[in-house]
Amino acid sequence: MDDMRRYVLDWYDANRRVLPWRAAAGARMDPYRVWLSEVMLQQTTVAAVIPYFLKFTEKWPDVNSLAAAPLDDVLREWAGLGYYARARNLHRCAQMVADLHNGIFPADKDTLQSLPGIGDYTAGAIAAIAFDRPAAAMDGNIERVLARVFNISEPLPGAKKPLRALAKTIFEGNSYRPGDFVQGLMDLGATVCTPRGPKCGLCPLAQGCEGRKSGAPESLPRRTPKAEKPSRYGHVYWITDGQGRVLIQKREDRGLLGGMMGLPTSEWKAEIPDHSAFGKENPLISEGKVLHTFTHFHLTLFGHRIDAVNTIIPMKGFSWVAEQDCAAAMPSVFRKAVRLFRAR
């Protein structure tokens, strides 16, 4: 086990990735930047996160400035990154750190985990990376590396338990460079022990890797197959005032796309909607459809345009905005819809 630690650290010293949230080798990390990057990286690729991280840190360089910002500003900047509960929790967490901890992030894993949006992994990662504490932190990369090195053939999520026990053994109880060890293991998983086509020839752990000896490291970790995604259908509306403005809606602040801006839509149902209900009095102009896949269902939205409706007084939650910049604050599904309508 100590060999593994040394191999990973040596490899990390020679191969560590340069990332915007990372300090120079050996330098102290800013807990705010560690926290912000870890939350953004939850289920999200490095490439997708980088521009958002740069935007956020430029606009809000520390936790107090983020805490002082209106939630709607934070949601606007988060638009397009997905999993919007993260942005709502991020803002709540910033306010709690600012108000309850005088703007200083706690270093203790359990205290970190009590904050909104910080779960088992993120709490361990912040404790280890920002404060160099020997805390267990198991993300998908480390899960994969461990499943291969120790040849854990039980499929996920059942394998979570033995993997978690393994992680606890590996991370806790050794206080030599715990932050670098966590990051080294993650970099190794991201660049060498990759989900497909692992580069075992470049791996510092290849010699003792049981998964490699078994002949099919790429098949690890195994997963139980996921259920097929159902489909849902609805309508999306492009309602203009004839003066370059379009009607938008702020969505309910919980649930799917909670608190985000969007175009007005009907409910999304499992049945394909019946257009004939409007009969020949149909005031809508059909504009094609938007296809989008969320985590747990496929969505088809039928587009409709209503032009020059300048007599509408927006109800609560609705407002007129300039067509040009309406998409910026919206999640991707609505950006697709805006693109559809503006292309005409």
Add this chain to the structure above:
DNA sequence: GATACGTGGTG
């Protein structure tokens, strides 16, 4: 423990 919750890249 199971489910809700986004998005863009990839083979």
Add this chain to the structure above:
DNA sequence: TCACCAAGTAT
């Protein structure tokens, strides 16, 4: 092309 996947958390 399209199912799968990537630095998970909350309920």
